[in-house]
Amino acid sequence: MKIFKFGGASVKDAEGVKNVLHVLNTVGHEDVLLVISAMGKTTNALEVVIKNYFEKSKELNASLQEVRKYHNQILLDLFEDEEHDVFFDVNAHFDDLEYFIRSNKSPNYNFVYDQVVSIGELVSTTIVSHYFNSQGMLNHWIDVRPLIKTDNNYRDGQVDWETTQKLISKGVKKKVLNITQGFLGSDENNFTTTLGREGSDYTAAIFAYCLGVESVTIWKDVPGVLNADPRYFENAVLLNQISYREAIELAFYGASVIHPKTLQPLQKKEIPLYVKSFINPTLPGTSVSKGADLEPKTSCFIVKKNQLLLSLSSIDFDFIMENHISEIFGLFSKYKIKVNLIQNTAISFSVCIEDKYNTFEELRKVLAKKFKVSYNENVSLYTIRHFDENAAKVVETNKTILLRQISRETMQVITKE
Numbered sequence: 347m348k349i350f351k352f353g354g355a356s357v358k359d360a361e362g363v364k365n366v367l368h369v370l371n372t373v374g375h376e377d378v379l380l381v382i383s384a385m386g387k388t389t390n391a392l393e394v395v396i397k398n399y400f401e402k403s404k405e406l407n408a409s410l411q412e413v414r415k416y417h418n419q420i421l422l423d424l425f426e427d428e429e430h431d432v433f434f435d436v437n438a439h440f441d442d443l444e445y446f447i448r449s450n451k452s453p454n455y456n457f458v459y460d461q462v463v464s465i466g467e468l469v470s471t472t473i474v475s476h477y478f479n480s481q482g483m484l485n486h487w488i489d490v491r492p493l494i495k496t497d498n499n500y501r502d503g504q505v506d507w508e509t510t511q512k513l514i515s516k517g518v519k520k521k522v523l524n525i526t527q528g529f530l531g532s533d534e535n536n537f538t539t540t541l542g543r544e545g546s547d548y549t550a551a552i553f554a555y556c557l558g559v560e561s562v563t564i565w566k567d568v569p570g571v572l573n574a575d576p577r578y579f580e581n582a583v584l585l586n587q588i589s590y591r592e593a594i595e596l597a598f599y600g601a602s603v604i605h606p607k608t609l610q611p612l613q614k615k616e617i618p619l620y621v622k623s624f625i626n627p628t629l630p631g632t633s634v635s636k637g638a639d640l641e642p643k644t645s646c647f648i649v650k651k652n653q654l655l656l657s658l659s660s661i662d663f664d665f666i667m668e669n670h671i672s673e674i675f676g677l678f679s680k681y682k683i684k685v686n687l688i689q690n691t692a693i694s695f696s697v698c699i700e701d702k703y704n705t706f707e708e709l710r711k712v713l714a715k716k717f718k719v720s721y722n723e724n725v726s727l728y729t730i731r732h733f734d735e736n737a738a739k740v741v742e743t744n745k746t747i748l749l750r751q752i753s754r755e756t757m758q759v760i761t762k763e
Contacts, residue, residue: 349380
């Protein structure tokens with residue numbers, strides 16, 4: 347069996363859905379499991395619904411109907427018969443969502459988030475499954491939630507691997523085309539959980555590990571894994587081969603093509619991962635497997651924007667010791683602050699962080715009780731793997747350097763532009 351994962355960009359409209367069908371007809375679809383994300387920017391649109399729900403906004407219904415309208419247009423573009431079962435099935439998903447919004451009593455944002463955003467993947471796979479059937483590509487639609495079991499850490503569910511393995515082995519049909527959702531799971535009470543943003547890649551890896559598949563292919567709108575984001579760097583180069591280890595390093599530092607949690611299950615069973623273009627499906631793309639770290643051998647550039655450089659120093663010139671650092675990281679964990687770089691001296695401690703949950707101001711007030719706090723907002727963190735002098739110049743030219751850190755293989759620079 348092979349696993350193919352298609353993201354939101356690949357199914358953002360009716361033409362995208364038709365193109366996925368074309369890709370499968372081109373590369374083959376027998377004994378394949380498709381993992382599909384929500385269509386286009388649906389997750390973002392559903393986040394607006396959640397915001398309006400908690401703020402008791404008059405815009406709640408309008409924002410929800412906007413999501414319905416978007417999917418209904420795709421349905422109308424794909425199906426001539428408006429009495430087709432797909433219209434009923436899609437409406438049923440949205441009716442379930444509206445019922446939840448009316449009846450929910452939980453004030454837990456993360457719980458509500460998972461119950462609401464999950465509609466995106468359920469609807470997208472329902473549409474794709476029905477369309478494929480209508481075109482003669484028969485398939486088995488799977489609700490992924492009863493198969494991937496997690497704890498109740500909503501928005502970042504931790505997988506119960508033993509239970510999930512047993513359920514997946516029973517829930518996937520062999521020798522046919524299976525279609526299921528990325529990103530989703532469920533807890534022991536069968537409430538929907540999600541695996542973290544961009545978790546559809548991780549879903550593909552979970553199925554791959556549990557089924558011991560031949561390979562996983564992530565289909566993107568780029569020719570494969572590039573050594574740099576072409577939005578920020580000129581002359582980006584396609585990487586033909588990456589080792590698991592190198593891919594994990596790139597993912598750790600923030601490379602966006604491969605989800606950080608995706609690689610570990612694949613590495614354990616040495617299942618190769620391919621990143622290919624759904625625009626040109628016959629191109630070889632990038633393979634991630636055992637072997638040479640990089641081919642071709644070249645510098646790789648990663649940039650994280652909208653970071654915050656936080657510096658702490660002791661008020662009385664006391665040393666920043668292990669007990670201080672332990673306390674600081676305890677607070678980072680409590681306020682869900684992601685740390686991307688650390689540098690410390692005897693009396694100061696600097697970190698580059700992401701304020702994903704908008705909790706930094708609360709954290710700052712707590713830290714200010716024990717430390718002198720200073721910070722720079724909206725900084726950029728550049729990471730160069732396999733750097734050389736020319737690569738450093740690419741990053742540092744015409745920028746204000748706030749912090750530089752170098753190891754044998756990696757250079758990181760924080761800049762204010």
